[in-house]
Amino acid sequence: MAGIFVYVIIFLITLVSYRLLRKQKKESHGTSTHQLPPGSTGWPYIGETLQLYSQDPNVFFAAKKKRYGEIFKTHILGCPSVMLASPEAARFVLVTQAHLFKPTYPKSKERLVGPAALFFHQEDYHTRLRKLVQASLSIEAIRNLVPDIDALAASALDSWHGGHVVNTFHEMKKFSFDVGILLIFGRLEARYREELKKNYFIVDKGYNSFPNNIPGTAYKKALLARKRLSKILSDIISERKEKRLLEKDLLGCLLNSKDEKGEVLTDDQIADNIIGALFAAQDTTASVMTWIVKYLHDNPKLLEAVKAEQKAIRRLNEEGNQPLSWSQTRNMPITYKFILETLRMASIISFTFREAVADVEYKGYLIPKGWKVMPLFRNIHHNPEFFTDPQKFDPSRFEVAPKPNTFMPFGSGVHACPGNELANLEMLVVTHHLVSKFRYCFENHICQ
Numbered sequence: 001m002a003g004i005f006v007y008v009i010i011f012l013i014t015l016v017s018y019r020l021l022r023k024q025k026k027e028s029h030g031t032s033t034h035q036l037p038p039g040s041t042g043w044p045y046i047g048e049t050l051q052l053y054s055q056d057p058n059v060f061f062a063a064k065k066k067r068y069g070e071i072f073k074t075h076i077l078g079c080p081s082v083m084l085a086s087p088e089a090a091r092f093v094l095v096t097q098a099h100l101f102k103p104t105y106p107k108s109k110e111r112l113v114g115p116a117a118l119f120f121h122q123e124d125y126h127t128r129l130r131k132l133v134q135a136s137l138s139i140e141a142i143r144n145l146v147p148d149i150d151a152l153a154a155s156a157l158d159s160w161h162g163g164h165v166v167n168t169f170h171e172m173k174k175f176s177f178d179v180g181i182l183l184i185f186g187r188l189e190a191r192y193r194e195e196l197k198k199n200y201f202i203v204d205k206g207y208n209s210f211p212n213n214i215p216g217t218a219y220k221k222a223l224l225a226r227k228r229l230s231k232i233l234s235d236i237i238s239e240r241k242e243k244r245l246l247e248k249d250l251l252g253c254l255l256n257s258k259d260e261k262g263e264v265l266t267d268d269q270i271a272d273n274i275i276g277a278l279f280a281a282q283d284t285t286a287s288v289m290t291w292i293v294k295y296l297h298d299n300p301k302l303l304e305a306v307k308a309e310q311k312a313i314r315r316l317n318e319e320g321n322q323p324l325s326w327s328q329t330r331n332m333p334i335t336y337k338f339i340l341e342t343l344r345m346a347s348i349i350s351f352t353f354r355e356a357v358a359d360v361e362y363k364g365y366l367i368p369k370g371w372k373v374m375p376l377f378r379n380i381h382h383n384p385e386f387f388t389d390p391q392k393f394d395p396s397r398f399e400v401a402p403k404p405n406t407f408m409p410f411g412s413g414v415h416a417c418p419g420n421e422l423a424n425l426e427m428l429v430v431t432h433h434l435v436s437k438f439r440y441c442f443e444n445h446i447c448q
Contacts, residue, residue: 014298034366037082039064039072047075049144057350060084061379081367081372083351087386087405090375092362093354094413098310099123101373103415108211108219109343112124112203112226113279114272118413126414129273132257133418136183136250142422143326146429152178154431168293172286173204174428179426180281183419184274185236195232199225200278207279226400228274233271243303250277284348285423289430291346292339295393296435302338302395307435309334314436329428339427343409345393347378352411376407386393 040046052060064072070086093101101124118129156175161164207220254270296303351374360367382390386406410417
């Protein structure tokens with residue numbers, strides 16, 4: 001037993017020494033031309049990860065910015081990193097010099113989604129896949145989905161009746177998952193839909209867990225569920241190929257695609273991108289819709305204004321026995337500004353990970369090759385220079401368009417979320433049903 005302990009100590013010392021030598025090498029390389037940004041890298045190996053995750057991230061980022069300015073270095077999640085807290089820097093990384101910064105995700109997460117998924121790539125493959133995803137998310141395609149999304153929202157919220165307690169976030173995840181299935185497959189057989197849902201949520205649960213292969217752990221269960229998802233998707237793809245259907249849903253776009261050499265996507269590439277689309281379509285949208293419920297509750301006067309707008313639409317539709325229409329969702333100014341302010345305040349995506357593919361100079365500082373680079377959306381959205389009294393929930397601020405690159409709830413550049421129009425539609429439809437079917441009791445719950 002003592003021998004094992006000694007080996008563990010030797011391993012840890014070796015690991016820390018390696019990290020320190022690697023860090024010193026990178027820093028000495030950087031100072032030969034430009035200096036590294038100011039900041040602290042914290043403790044060896046663990047860096048400042050504990051500080052970031054043990055406190056409000058707003059406090060962590062704000063304190064760093066106040067001390068070091070709008071560009072600073074840190075060390076989190078085992079990686080030397082540069083954080084950027086200005087609109088100009090975000091544009092530099094995500095738009096004007098995007099080719100110098102590749103998307104980067106932990107390998108453990110890549111295994112669960114699939115290495116061929118759109119958001120793990122750059123250049124030609126990324127361009128091709130993005131066009132296919134955008135084709136399935138065109139305005140025409142989304143317009144045609146309105147009746148189905150309206151029906152899904154009505155059904156989801158009807159299940160809240162009965163006086164029982166519901167977990168809002170979980171319910172919103174179920175709804176956004178069903179919308180994702182609709183977008184990807186169109187009409188899908190119930191047996192496939194239920195199997196996909198069951199296994200997807202196991203993968204989702206393990207996505208942010210500690211990655212290991214020990215049987216019974218959340219991550220190991222997620223890996224096994226991911227294999228089952230591949231099998232289910234393989235069966236669906238085979239059926240679609242046999243029927244030779246030319247559907248315009250995402251699966252149809254992926255199946256019918258050929259590159260300039262006439263080559264089609266493999267089944268594994270299609271499966272990875274379907275699962276990637278589910279991840280992109282589900283969690284963040286569900287989070288925003290949960291915050292919408294909170295901010296409606298917290299702002300009674302704004303709630304009444306949103307409710308009046310939506311009840312007028314509901315009365316009109318009931319008189320004509322009509323469902324919610326696309327044109328109506330495009331004419332909800334009060335509700336839309338409320339949603340924009342929710343996106344700003346909540347800032348679900350606090351920052352995005354990129355990795356420098358070469359040594360990069362920015363404003364006199366060196367960003368070494370291999371370092372993580374993180375534009376801080378949350379800091380920009382909460383900067384009083386761009387949003388007066390940023391901690392106040394005030395939808396009226398969106399009566400005037402924000403300054404360029406100061407409001408990026410869906411990211412920016414070639415890797416910006418291609419599903420922003422669909423996400424906005426989901427939020428508008430859910431809010432429509434939420435305020436016109438329920439009354440808020442202002443005691444931390446919703447009444448029928």
